[in-house]
Amino acid sequence: VADEAVKYRLVAILGLGLLGSSMARALRARGLCEGIIGWSPRESTREEALNHKLVDATVDSPEQAVAEADLVVAATPVSHIVKLIGAISKSTTNGTIVTDVGSTKRSITDAGDKHLPGRFVGSHPMAGGEKSGLAASRADLFQNAPCIITPTESTHRAAVDRIEKLWTDLGCRVTRMGPLEHDRLMADVSHLPHAIAAAVVAIQEERALGIAGNGFRDTTRVAAGDPQLWRDIFIDNRDAACRSIDRCVAWLRDFRTALQAGDGQRIESMLAAAAKRRAGM
Amino acid sequence: VADEAVKYRLVAILGLGLLGSSMARALRARGLCEGIIGWSPRESTREEALNHKLVDATVDSPEQAVAEADLVVAATPVSHIVKLIGAISKSTTNGTIVTDVGSTKRSITDAGDKHLPGRFVGSHPMAGGEKSGLAASRADLFQNAPCIITPTESTHRAAVDRIEKLWTDLGCRVTRMGPLEHDRLMADVSHLPHAIAAAVVAIQEERALGIAGNGFRDTTRVAAGDPQLWRDIFIDNRDAACRSIDRCVAWLRDFRTALQAGDGQRIESMLAAAAKRRAGM
DSSP, X not given: OTTSOOOEEEEEEEOOSHHHHHHHHHHHHTTOEEEXXXXXXXXXXXXXXHHTTSSSEEOSSHHHHHXXXXXXXXXXXXXXXXXXXXXXXXXXXXXXXXXXXXXXXXXXXXXXXXXXXXXXXXXXXXXXXXXXXGGGOOTTTTTTOEEEEEOOTTSOHHHHHHHXXXXXXTTOEEEEOXXXXXXXXXXXXXXXXXXXXXXXXXTOOHHHHHTOOHHHHXXXXXXXSOHHHHHHHHHHTHHHHHHHHHHHHHHHHHHHHHHHTTOHHHHHXXXXXXXXXXXXX | OTTSOOOEEEEEXXXXXXXXXXXXXXXXXXXXXXXXXXXXXXXXXXXXHHHTTSSSEEOSSHHHHHTTOSEEEEOSOHHHHHHXXXXXXXXXXXXXXXXXXXXXXXXXXXXXXXXSTTTEEEEEEOOOOSOOSGGGOOTTTTTTXXXXXXXXXXXXXXXXXXXXXXXXXXXXXXXXXXXXXXXXXXXXXXXXXXXXXXXXXXXXXXXXXXXXXXXXXXXXXXXXXXXXHHHHHHHHXXXXXXXXXXXXXXXXXXXXXXXXXXXXXXXXXXXXXXXXXXXXX
């Protein structure tokens, strides 16, 4: 019944960082589930989640967490989600739907199709920021955020619809696309900007940082993001990320050629095309 | 007398775009001058400035504007400032101090040293944004903005002190450096980020723009800036800008090599160095 909020009895959230904890807060705030069980590799994080009443209970292992859940959300770093899917597959019942919040999708949906055929639906809510961890979590993190879900040919249609409804209920604008297309577009729109921001910070002389204005701050903001999380993302999506870098470097090379030639007309037309596009967003 | 606000009898502002108009508003708001005379190449802009009472009078030519002024501020686009300095040199009296607000400095201070020896002091207030023009002007535009002034060996010390005081009185944090060093650092900290932002926008597929998150928006915000103004800046500072692009591309090439090799350790250490630096700003 598409118009009613989809209710879950017990949601298992695996990983209680920014996204997992915000998911717990958002599910509660919107009354989308009756109970939440949480797992995190660190005991201190599990205790913090209990103390803040983000979850109703915590357990020592992912397998225990998923045993009675009807919805499982894998919210660990990208490289860990693939392992997690293998680890929990024997402990979930056939009615359990499993999703994730990872920033790359193909390796994750491959694992889902293998270990949880039909009932794994990859998700990528594009929310977050430079702050990470449970302490930065917010119930409204997903409000108005784009969220891409990446069903494959073998994903059950009912599972896809339920996960789409879940994200819609959490306030996201949901788009569906294949995992490969997702990874290609994300390399352009998210992973490249991160690499670029890191490059711009890295090449600065110390003195330059003291005179940097708002333009520099905006352009490089994402470079402050967690290096381990981003390492995982880049390594997992390296083929597409390399292609994005190549296209960006090719544009810069054209620009540099025009610059060295003093070709103001070409410089202006390259900048004008980008300005028009960006202003239209 | 360094502690008192420096007062000017008549300030001539040449160019009434975002920076010139904001300068007029700020000078008035802080009571730093008795009168302001404005010039802009467009009659409609001059009328708008009068209607908004930004200036006390407007004139048809830069030469008329500067004739009785004790402070002249050149606030036209970079490529025009050099011509302006030559044009007004015969019309200013020896006591008149001339400054500018251009984003590049060497070509401008060269013109200043030639046509207004001793009494031209190059300035670069790093204020503004994607919006341009008189309509976007604000009295507090310079509040807390970094401002670099670029005296040369031939600039009179008293003129430098007065211009430093002017920007301090307008709320800026003032740094002094040579025009060449300014242009080199600006290529890194401002012109490169602009080229990079334009590149990242330019290579996107149409579909990617619809799923872009805040990271993309931040990273590419500056790309919406005025293409003609930026063309001038790039062309004027092309040698330094080319060197900045080269260093950025070299970093990206290293990153790509590590990525293709699946060298997670190297990727993480490159990202971590940038993250630490950016988080410390």
